[in-house]
Amino acid sequence: MTNPMTELEGTVERVRSKLFPELPSDLVRSILQSESECVESRTEAMRLVGAAIQAFLDSQET
Amino acid sequence: MPTDKNTIGVTQENREFLELVIERGLFNDQMDAAKLGLALAIRQGISPGEATGIDTKWNVGSFDKDGHLRNVVSAIFPNVSTPYRLAEYLINEGLIILRRHLVDNPSLDIEKLQGDMRNEGEGQAQ
Amino acid sequence: MLFLHRITVENFGPFKGIQTIDFPPEPGVVLIYGENMRGKTTLLNAIRYAFYGYVRSRGDHEIDLAKIGNWEAAAEGVYGFRVVLEFDYKGTPYELTRQCRPRPGITTPVSSLEYAQDTLLRCGADVLGPEQRDRILAQVLPEKISRFFLFDGELLQQYEELLREESNMGRQIKESIERILGVPVLTNARADMRELYRDAQGQEGKAAQRDQRTREFGNHHQALIDERTCHESELLRLAGEREALYSRWKAIEDALKKSERLKALLSERDALQNDIIVIDQKVTEKRARIRDLMVEAWRWLLHPQVHDLIRAMEVRIEVLRAKETEFAVASEKLKATDAAIDSGSCDSCKRPLDPETLITFRTRADSLRALLKEKVPAEEFTALLHRLATLKEFLAPDHTAVLKELNLSLDDLRVERATKLDRIEEIQEQTRNIDESEIRKLSSDHERIGQEIAILDQGIQGETRIIQELTDSIRRVQNQLDRLGGADLAKERRRRETCEHLLNLFDQAVGEYRDRLRSKVEEDATSLFLRLTTESDYLKLKINENYGLTIIHKDGVAIPVRSAGAEHIVALSLMGALQRNAPLRGPIIMDSPFGRLDQGHTTRVVRSLPCMADQVLLLVYEAELEPRLARNELMAQLKGEYKLVRKSARHSVIQPYTE
Numbered sequence: 092m093t094n095p096m097t098e099l100e101g102t103v104e105r106v107r108s109k110l111f112p113e114l115p116s117d118l119v120r121s122i123l124q125s126e127s128e129c130v131e132s133r134t135e136a137m138r139l140v141g142a143a144i145q146a147f148l149d150s151q152e153t
Numbered sequence: 154m155p156t157d158k159n160t161i162g163v164t165q166e167n168r169e170f171l172e173l174v175i176e177r178g179l180f181n182d183q184m185d186a187a188k189l190g191l192a193l194a195i196r197q198g199i200s201p202g203e204a205t206g207i208d209t210k211w212n213v214g215s216f217d218k219d220g221h222l223r224n225v226v227s228a229i230f231p232n233v234s235t236p237y238r239l240a241e242y243l244i245n246e247g248l249i250i251l252r253r254h255l256v257d258n259p260s261l262d263i264e265k266l267q268g269d270m271r272n273e274g275e276g277q278a279q
Numbered sequence: 280m281l282f283l284h285r286i287t288v289e290n291f292g293p294f295k296g297i298q299t300i301d302f303p304p305e306p307g308v309v310l311i312y313g314e315n316m317r318g319k320t321t322l323l324n325a326i327r328y329a330f331y332g333y334v335r336s337r338g339d340h341e342i343d344l345a346k347i348g349n350w351e352a353a354a355e356g357v358y359g360f361r362v363v364l365e366f367d368y369k370g371t372p373y374e375l376t377r378q379c380r381p382r383p384g385i386t387t388p389v390s391s392l393e394y395a396q397d398t399l400l401r402c403g404a405d406v407l408g409p410e411q412r413d414r415i416l417a418q419v420l421p422e423k424i425s426r427f428f429l430f431d432g433e434l435l436q437q438y439e440e441l442l443r444e445e446s447n448m449g450r451q452i453k454e455s456i457e458r459i460l461g462v463p464v465l466t467n468a469r470a471d472m473r474e475l476y477r478d479a480q481g482q483e484g485k486a487a488q489r490d491q492r493t494r495e496f497g498n499h500h501q502a503l504i505d506e507r508t509c510h511e512s513e514l515l516r517l518a519g520e521r522e523a524l525y526s527r528w529k530a531i532e533d534a535l536k537k538s539e540r541l542k543a544l545l546s547e548r549d550a551l552q553n554d555i556i557v558i559d560q561k562v563t564e565k566r567a568r569i570r571d572l573m574v575e576a577w578r579w580l581l582h583p584q585v586h587d588l589i590r591a592m593e594v595r596i597e598v599l600r601a602k603e604t605e606f607a608v609a610s611e612k613l614k615a616t617d618a619a620i621d622s623g624s625c626d627s628c629k630r631p632l633d634p635e636t637l638i639t640f641r642t643r644a645d646s647l648r649a650l651l652k653e654k655v656p657a658e659e660f661t662a663l664l665h666r667l668a669t670l671k672e673f674l675a676p677d678h679t680a681v682l683k684e685l686n687l688s689l690d691d692l693r694v695e696r697a698t699k700l701d702r703i704e705e706i707q708e709q710t711r712n713i714d715e716s717e718i719r720k721l722s723s724d725h726e727r728i729g730q731e732i733a734i735l736d737q738g739i740q741g742e743t744r745i746i747q748e749l750t751d752s753i754r755r756v757q758n759q760l761d762r763l764g765g766a767d768l769a770k771e772r773r774r775r776e777t778c779e780h781l782l783n784l785f786d787q788a789v790g791e792y793r794d795r796l797r798s799k800v801e802e803d804a805t806s807l808f809l810r811l812t813t814e815s816d817y818l819k820l821k822i823n824e825n826y827g828l829t830i831i832h833k834d835g836v837a838i839p840v841r842s843a844g845a846e847h848i849v850a851l852s853l854m855g856a857l858q859r860n861a862p863l864r865g866p867i868i869m870d871s872p873f874g875r876l877d878q879g880h881t882t883r884v885v886r887s888l889p890c891m892a893d894q895v896l897l898l899v900y901e902a903e904l905e906p907r908l909a910r911n912e913l914m915a916q917l918k919g920e921y922k923l924v925r926k927s928a929r930h931s932v933i934q935p936y937t938e
Contacts, residue, residue: 098860099461102795103788111784114777119784126464126471131417137471144475144781148774181570189573192580224669225581228588260689263576263682270580 099123118147157235161216162207163187167248174251179261184216190247191222191240196270197250201233204242213237280369281419281865282894283326287363289378290349291328292321293923293931300933303918306893310909310936312901313923318931319898320431322923323870327429329364329377331422332396344379345391350929358388368419374401375416420865424459426452427857430850430869450529453825459861460796462789469785476778477511480504480753483760483771493763500756507749514742521735528728531721538718541710545718548706551699558696565685565692572678572685579677585670592667599655599663606654613647616640796860797822803856804828804849810887811848813879820852828853843875851884855891866894873903885909889916906936 100123107119121143129136163171167190171183180186217223217237226236226243233239254266283302288294293316300322302309313319324334324342334342348360361378376399381388388394400412407415420428457463484504487497535542615626620640624631632640757775760768801822808820808830820828821837828849830838841849851872858864873881881904888895897904910917920936 098795098799099464099792102792103465103784106788106791107784110787111780114780114784119781122468122781123464126468127461128418130458130463130467131421132414133467133471136467137474140468140471141475144774144777148770148777151773152770178566178570180573182574185570185574185576188577189580192577195584196580221578221669221673224666225585225673228666228670229581229584260686261573262686263573263579263679267580267679271583 115147118143155235155238158237158241159213160209161187161211161213161237161241161244162204162209163248164204164206164245165208167245168208168210170248170252174255177259179255184211186251187211187216187244187248188222190245190249190251191226191243192247193250193266193270194243194247195229196267197247199243199246201230201239202242202246203238204245207241207245280367280893281863282367283364283866283896284367284372285363285365286322286325286329287361288322288325289361289363290352290357291325291360291362292347292349293318293929294321294933295349295351295926295930298933300921301919302894302896305918306889307916307918308888308895308897308913309919309921310897310899310904310906310917311921311923311933312899312906312936313931314900314925316928317923317925319900319923320870322898323429323431323868325362326364326868327425329362329375330416330420331425332377332398343391344394344396345388347379351927356386359394366419368415372403373415373419375399376401418863421458421863423451424455424863426455427459427854428865428867430854430867430872450825456800456826456857457793457796459857459863460800461861461863462793462796465785465789465792469782469789472778472782472785476775476782477504477508479771479775479778480757483757483768483775486767486771487760487764490765490768492765493760493768496756496759496763500753500760503749503753503756507746507753510742510746510749514739514746517735517739517742521732521739524728524732524735528725528732531725531728535718535721535725538721541713542718542722544706544710545713545715548703548710551703551706554699555696555703558692558699562689562692562696565689569682569685569689572682575675575678576682578673578675579679582674582677585673589667589670589674592663592670596660596663596667599660602654603660606651609647609650613644613651616644616647620644797824797826799860800826800853800856801828803859804852807855807887807890808848808852810890811851811880811883812845813877813883820849826853844877844880847872847875848880848884851891855887858892864893866896867892868896868898870898871900871903872897873899882908882912885912888913906938 100120103119103123104116107114107116122140125139125143126136129139171186174180174186175183180189213223217240222240223236226240227233230236230239254269255261258265284304285299285301287297287299289297300309300311311319311322328334328347334344334347336342348358352358359378359380361376364375366373366375376397378397379394380397382393382395385393398412400407400415402415481501481504484497484500487493487500490497619626619632620637623637625636757772761772764772801820804822805819808828809817816833817838818831818833818835821831822828830841830845830849832838838845854867858867873884876884885904885908888897906920922934922936923931924934926932
């Protein structure tokens with residue numbers, strides 16, 4: 092049996108690489124991880140995702 | 154020579170019966186029931202007589218507006234010189250016949266009445 | 280991945296005292312045998328209670344916790360109950376304790392209000408705080424998807440609902456399935472990105488406002504964003520209202536469907552009542568007609584006598600008329616005879632009359648005079664004619680036949696009326712406890728809410744259009760800003776673009792994932808279904824938008840109506856397919872899983888259990904699943920056998936299974 096979470100990540104990665112290659116795959120994975128852990132806790136999810144994006148943007152500037 | 158009546162009266166019992174048949178919706182007017190009673194009495198072959206224990210109910214002018222009642226009673230009983238007096242008697246006797254009929258036929262069966270009268274008339278004739 | 284290691288129950292249902300089941304550490308199947316009322320469903324409920332704090336009855340209603348504690352223990356003064364569940368989640372060991380105890384000061388609790396609940400989650404040696412506890416429990420086995428892990432063979436109709444595209448329950452189950460398949464991870468990511476994108480747009484606008492070169496565009500940008508935010512709030516409000524109304528509408532529709540039969544009865548009753556009104560009107564009319572005819576009835580009754588009189592009169596008149604002629608002739612003859620006698624000569628030949636002839640003439644004259652004396656006076660004849668005319672006038676048409684028809688018709692109407700009244704009484708008996716006004720209210724509410732939804736849809740369309748227009752305007756302004764902006768603006772622009780791309784990525788991914796999932800679920804469910812079914816003519820399962828599965832015959836036609844047994848197999852196929860495709864995996868615990876299945880299907884299901892989940896717990900009775908069959912089919916996959924043994928009507932013990 093395939094790991095269903097991988098299935099989800101796999102689908103997102105396929106779309107990313109095809110349509111949004113400028114988005115780093117580790118950023119996307121990090122967002123999915125946060126969302127998966129915080130399905131019931133939306134505020135926490137938003138905070139984590141926002142932080143991940145900020146970290147990515149900061150890394151672009153340096 | 155006796156004079157004829159100018160009113161028609163009914164017994165107390167018949168008075169109540171006339172109210173009942175109107176309540177039951179069998180006739181438009183009590184006069185219609187009274188005339189039917191008269192016809193039933195004639196059909197049954199009741200001999201002429203004199204009504205007793207009666208109270209006046211109608212004036213002959215309103216009861217027999219067209220005079221048919223007087224004419225037919227006179228024609229059927231040519232020897233009677235007081236047709237309304239006779240009619241009053243026949244009405245009261247006839248209402249008793251009608252009352253008996255309604256016990257078994259609450260909605261009044263004219264055809265059966267005619268049949269019964271025919272049989273009784275034939276019976277009487279025999 | 281959730282894996283159970285041990286369950287301990289204390290005074291829970293029929294399980295008096297402390298009783299434990301140890302689950303083998305390896306993947307496989309555990310069987311727990313128990314006859315009716317020994318506690319099989321209670322064990323399922325114990326797991327449910329541990330995770331969620333409530334217990335469900337057979338009819339899927341929540342049971343008052345005050346009724347859960349063991350009765351024998353309560354009789355001994357021991358109230359309350361406890362469940363401890365030891366499990367691994369994602370490789371981490373946990374111990375979950377949930378208990379229900381009498382509140383301090385209450386010695387004999389009667390209602391659930393007199394109980395307090397405690398929940399404790401240990402991770403290794405540490406006790407977790409309430410927030411962390413709740414967060415982890417919400418992840419381990421979320422309540423909304425529990426139906427796919429805690430399977431009650433009596434609740435199959437829930438899975439049938441999936442086939443009805445727009446049923447309320449169907450939507451709820453669809454949401455549950457998508458939750459188990461991880462779709463919320465993506466839909467939440469999309470929603471969060473939308474929020475962050477909006478925020479980034481706002482930040483970009485503010486940065487534009489701070490820079491003199493771009494202030495005007497910045498202001499315009501901000502104004503557009505503010506306006507769009509208002510419309511988005513409005514759209515959200517409308518959508519929320521619509522969602523709530525739609526749920527109500529569906530619930531009413533479901534209730535109306537249930538009450539269809541009752542509505543039909545009430546409609547029939549209303550129609551019958553109208554019929555009776557019509558019948559009563561007809562009866563009134565016919566009675567009036569009868570009364571009108573009775574005005575002249577005395578005249579028809581006298582027809583025989585009057586006809587006899589008329590006939591007699593007519594005969595007499597004929598006789599009188601004949602006699603009239605005779606009299607006229609006699610009168611002429613008398614005149615001539617008298618003339619002859621007076622003249623002494625014959626009136627015809629003029630010869631003198633001899634004495635003999637004279638005597639003859641005199642005799643003739645006497646006879647003629649005698650005859651003429653019999654003549655009826657003219658007045659009398661006229662009077663007779665008048666009386667005849669009067670009697671003929673008296674004859675009125677005989678309507679006896681018409682009266683007879685009317686009376687027969689009345690009898691028919693009476694019978695018809697009585698029959699309809701009987702039927703009305705029958706219906707009233709059947710609908711006695713029904714609140715008619717409630718049903719009528721449901722109908723009118725259904726219509727009214729439908730109209731409200733239509734209005735909201737129009738509003739939503741309008742807002743959506745406006746939002747799109749504003750978004751286009753914002754984009755145009757952003758393009759201007761991109762050309763004019765400085766470093767600060769560039770930074771915000773990069774944030775905004777990143778968020779926008781992420782939003783579009785997740786938006787696209789949601790659709791693709793859903794399609795892919797449905798396709799995979801269909802494929803996996805079909806694969807499992809074909810292993811479970813004994814019907815060789817079934818080709819596959821076909822999935823709908825709600826994850827409802829239809830059986831497809833080999834001739835390509837969908838099987839329209841399924842037996843309970845087939846429903847069972849399809850439900851199990853879906854569960855197995857979801858387990859294969861879900862990010863969240865755990866044990867399947869089945870209560871009475873084979874109740875509707877024949878031996879053939881039971882064997883196939885047992886054989887396939889290890890494919891459905893890593894850990895399977897079956898709660899069965901021996902007639903349902905023969906231990907020997909189970910062992911033969913499962914072989915090494917059978918990891919444990921237990922039995923629920925009766926000690927008394929209210930006391931069962933869990934023991935390792937022995938023959």
